[in-house]
Amino acid sequence: MILNNQNELVLKAKAVLESLESGNPKAITNYIHPDQYVQHNLALSNGRAAMLGALDHLKEIGTKVSIKRILADGDYVALHSEYDFFGPKIGFDIFRFENGLIVEHWDNLQDRVEKTPSHHTMIDGPVMIKDIDKTDANKVVVKSYVENILLGKNPDLLTSYFAGDQYIQHSPHIADGLSGLGAALQGLKAKNIEFQYTQVHQVIGQGDFVLTASEGLFDGEPTAFYDLFRVEDGKIAEHWDVIEAILPVEKRKNSNSRF
Structure with a gap:
């Protein structure tokens, strides 16, 4: 039913x-x-x-x-x-x-x-949902990753979320692998570009796919971060994202929250 x-x-x-x-x-x-x-x-x-x-x-x-x-x-x-x-x-x-x-x-x-540095597109990759019975467990893994790593609660746990350097990346400015993620973050730091997640608002999952909607700052602008993860055997295997600046109050056409 x-x-x-x-x-x-x-x-x-x-x-x-x-x-x-x-x-x-x-x-x-x-x-x-x-x-x-x-x-x-x-x-x-x-x-x-x-x-x-x-x-x-x-x-x-x-x-x-x-x-x-x-x-x-x-x-x-x-x-x-x-x-x-x-x-x-x-x-x-x-x-x-x-x-x-x-x-x-x-x-x-x-x-x-x-x-893109990874030579993948922003939308290609697997589309078939698998591991329906692991939905709840995969949502726990992804929420933990976003909170500990992206929100910075416990960054020392970074490598525990991945199977070595096996990580497929669809983000438009990041290469494949955990090494590619590290290099991109270092590049932002070198350019003094602020990249910060402050709160995760939604965690939506089905099977091996989990989507999070979060807010934060990118280059000083309030920003909405949507991240889609594919989880395989309890590890993050693939990632897609869409990043959009949040409209300032004077340009908004409704008074609802962005999240």
């Missing part, structure tokens, strides 16, 4: 996202709550009407959406997608459901980088 319900939520979330390309309002009208839709994208007005009102313009400018990965975790569905929206971008969207309707949305969007 739970699995069937999750499949239904996945189909609804997928349909809503794909409507941004098609311009067809049916999915938004049918699957988003008419009165209780909380929008955390600060560039959009609150409520369902803002999404419906944007459809014609999105279709006019040729918006494209290609969904690569979908995670379902309780009432949450997270999607990892490639967009063509004022240029090629990579994005994460998170929808929260109540009684079968979407009542809340978060997202993060970043320009796609074509040439």
Whole structure:
């Protein structure tokens, strides 16, 4: 029963996202709550009407959406997608459901980088979810990593989260391996670029994939960090991310929290 319900939520979330390309309002009208839709994208007005009102313009400018990965975790569905929206971008969207309707949305969007140090793209790699029975354990591993390493609670544990230097990296400015991560962090430090996570807000997982949504600072700007991890045999094996600056208050179109 739970699995069937999750499949239904996945189909609804997928349909809503794909409507941004098609311009067809049916999915938004049918699957988003008419009165209780909380929008955390600060560039959009609150409520369902803002999404419906944007459809014609999105279709006019040729918006494209290609969904690569979908995670379902309780009432949450997270999607990892490639967009063509004022240029090629990579994005994460998170929808929260109540009684079968979407009542809340978060997202993060970043320009796609074509040439990366790892020679992987920002979105390629495995898409099939495995190890469903390890979902809870994998969420514990990833949350621990984000808190101890990225938030800096216990950085000495870094190597314990990886199987040696075997680490596939899709972040656009970091090479493969734990060594690549270390080199990137040293490079930021040498340039006096501040890179700091301050709080993890969401941990959404299914099987071997776990997505975290965190806030922090990048080069002095308040920033949203979305990190997707693939866990294999209790170790972090692969990583994708999307980093987006948080709009300043004077540019926001709603008063909700970014997280």
